[in-house]
Amino acid sequence: MRGGAPRGVRFGQPVQPVMQVGKSGDGFADLILAALTAAWWLLRTVAAAVWRFPVVTAGVAVVAVAYVQGEVLTLLVVVCVVVAALLTWWLLRPASFARWVAGPVRRRIKRRSVHRSWPGLCERAGLSLMEVDHRAGGRTCWTPGLSRLRWISREHEVLQGQVRILAGQTVDDVSAASERLASACGARACRVMQTSPRSASITWLYGDPLARPVAPRPVPDVPDCAAVEVGQREDGAPWQLRVAGTHLLVVGVTGAGKGSVIWSLLAGLAGGIRSGVVQVWAVDGKAGMELTAGRALFSRFATTVEDGVQLLEDAAAVMTERAARMAGNSRTHQPTVEEPLLLVLVDEVALLTAYTPDRKLRERAEKALAALATQGRAPGVVLVAALQDPRKEVLGPRNLFPTKVAMRLDEKAQVDMVLGEGAREAGAHCHRIPESMPGVAFVKVDGVREPVRVRASYYSDEDIAELAATYAPSTVRPGVLQVVGDMPVTVAGGEAA
Numbered sequence: 257m258r259g260g261a262p263r264g265v266r267f268g269q270p271v272q273p274v275m276q277v278g279k280s281g282d283g284f285a286d287l288i289l290a291a292l293t294a295a296w297w298l299l300r301t302v303a304a305a306v307w308r309f310p311v312v313t314a315g316v317a318v319v320a321v322a323y324v325q326g327e328v329l330t331l332l333v334v335v336c337v338v339v340a341a342l343l344t345w346w347l348l349r350p351a352s353f354a355r356w357v358a359g360p361v362r363r364r365i366k367r368r369s370v371h372r373s374w375p376g377l378c379e380r381a382g383l384s385l386m387e388v389d390h391r392a393g394g395r396t397c398w399t400p401g402l403s404r405l406r407w408i409s410r411e412h413e414v415l416q417g418q419v420r421i422l423a424g425q426t427v428d429d430v431s432a433a434s435e436r437l438a439s440a441c442g443a444r445a446c447r448v449m450q451t452s453p454r455s456a457s458i459t460w461l462y463g464d465p466l467a468r469p470v471a472p473r474p475v476p477d478v479p480d481c482a483a484v485e486v487g488q489r490e491d492g493a494p495w496q497l498r499v500a501g502t503h504l505l506v507v508g509v510t511g512a513g514k515g516s517v518i519w520s521l522l523a524g525l526a527g528g529i530r531s532g533v534v535q536v537w538a539v540d541g542k543a544g545m546e547l548t549a550g551r552a553l554f555s556r557f558a559t560t561v562e563d564g565v566q567l568l569e570d571a572a573a574v575m576t577e578r579a580a581r582m583a584g585n586s587r588t589h590q591p592t593v594e595e596p597l598l599l600v601l602v603d604e605v606a607l608l609t610a611y612t613p614d615r616k617l618r619e620r621a622e623k624a625l626a627a628l629a630t631q632g633r634a635p636g637v638v639l640v641a642a643l644q645d646p647r648k649e650v651l652g653p654r655n656l657f658p659t660k661v662a663m664r665l666d667e668k669a670q671v672d673m674v675l676g677e678g679a680r681e682a683g684a685h686c687h688r689i690p691e692s693m694p695g696v697a698f699v700k701v702d703g704v705r706e707p708v709r710v711r712a713s714y715y716s717d718e719d720i721a722e723l724a725a726t727y728a729p730s731t732v733r734p735g736v737l738q739v740v741g742d743m744p745v746t747v748a749g750g751e752a753a
């Protein structure tokens with residue numbers, strides 16, 4: 257059994273002592289052995305105390321030295337002066353005291369307490385494995401190793417470490433215990449993310465950087481379509497969304513903040529919209545209520561179901577024509593002014609599919625959406641769809657969206673419906689997002705096991721108006737895909753062809 261014992265284990269606790277004292281039958285030898293054992297125990301205990309409680313042991317040492325030197329009074333005066341100075345600081349400047357004294361001390365205590373209690377935590381959370389040595393008659397309790405424990409965000413109190421999982425365990429086992437690990441450590445949440453087949457990063461979140469609205473990000477002149485910054489992640493890092501070579505589905509009940517994801521995305525791409533490297537065709541099934549404010553950013557805009565379906569079919573035609581041209585030459589589309597990345601944005605897509613009474617229109621919309629979702633990625637035609645109701649009969653090709661954003665949802669069963677099976681178990685509690693936190697969501701990207709909690713930047717009506725006024729696409733350019741009237745055409749010699 258020991259041969260198969262897990263490698264990389266950092267904590268191993270023998271539960272039953274294997275070494276036995278007093279079997280030699282020689283009284284003097286037994287005495288020496290007992291004295292050596294006692295000395296070894298004392299040495300280990302003192303070393304452990306110094307290692308575990310350095311401040312306390314240093315304090316005891318200082319008091320002992322002062323006592324020996326006969327300077328106890330001087331020490332008392334020094335201690336009183338330091339305490340008085342700290343008290344005055346705390347009373348006069350509580351914020352700077354919290355920043356420079358209380359915060360670091362609290363974080364240090366918390367980090368050490370998590371590190372120290374980790375073996376016990378693992379045992380209570382069912383993450384330990386018991387190994388029985390039948391020959392020696394002992395048992396050893398193995399717990400997953402915890403290393404590199406550090407605060408990755410002091411401001412938001414995010415503590416992260418690396419867990420080396422035991423042979424016979426999976427990262428899912430650690431994920432399943434994450435809620436217990438969070439409450440045992442007094443954290444708001446605990447997230448587990450696989451980093452290699454045998455290890456995972458474990459993050460305890462004490463503060464919540466998403467508790468307050470996230471301010472809009474600066475608009476880059478040249479957008480990075482592989483990582484558009486649209487908000488903040490719960491670990492304090494920026495939330496970046498891939499746009500090129502993917503499709504994005506945003507789902508949430510009314511008022512969940514789907515609009516903020518859309519506006520954040522448009523703002524992140526605005527530099528490209530102005531230069532013409534990105535083109536946005538938008539459909540607002542709610543008669544333009546949501547998107548009209550950004551009308552100037554769109555090369556094409558539909559506010560009725562008929563126009564919306566036509567727009568989707570035209571986008572599918574552009575996609576087919578590009579794909580035919582690219583066949584045999586290139587497999588990835590490089591956005592240029594001549595052939596921009598085409599973002600097809602559909603707000604409340606259900607109005608074109610499930611809620612349209614006209615069966616023919618519905619079928620045309622479903623066909624165009626399915627074509628865009630299945631073939632649009634390579635030729636640079638990206639579908640971004642927002643939806644309130646995640647049921648399959650409302651939007652069929654949900655699984656064809658590699659990036660899914662689930663905002664506040666009504667029922668917990670809807671979480672896996674949007675993000676895929678196992679997402680709720682992995683911590684995506686969209687049904688628990690409070691109404692008071694619009695813009696908060698869980699994002700799941702295909703190929704990444706764990707959903708990530710995020711909040712989109714908030715754009716006020718004034719921000720949107722300014723965005724539209726500043727970043728509207730430049731006018732007609734020769735040889736460029738343009739929309740004239742309501743039709744996409746390539747303009748020759750600066751005039752509509």
Ligand SMILES: Nc1ncnc2c1ncn2[C@@H]1O[C@H](COP(=O)(O)OP(=O)(O)OP(=O)(O)O)[C@@H](O)[C@H]1O
Binds near residue numbers: 514
């Ligand atoms: N990221 C955000 N941060 C702070 N507040 C937000 C955010 N997003 C939205 N809100 C607030 O929530 C309200 C509702 O947002 P929004 O209209 O985007 O929701 P929605 O999901 O699009 O709803 P509907 O489906 O009914 O259009 C907004 O008026 C705004 O006040």
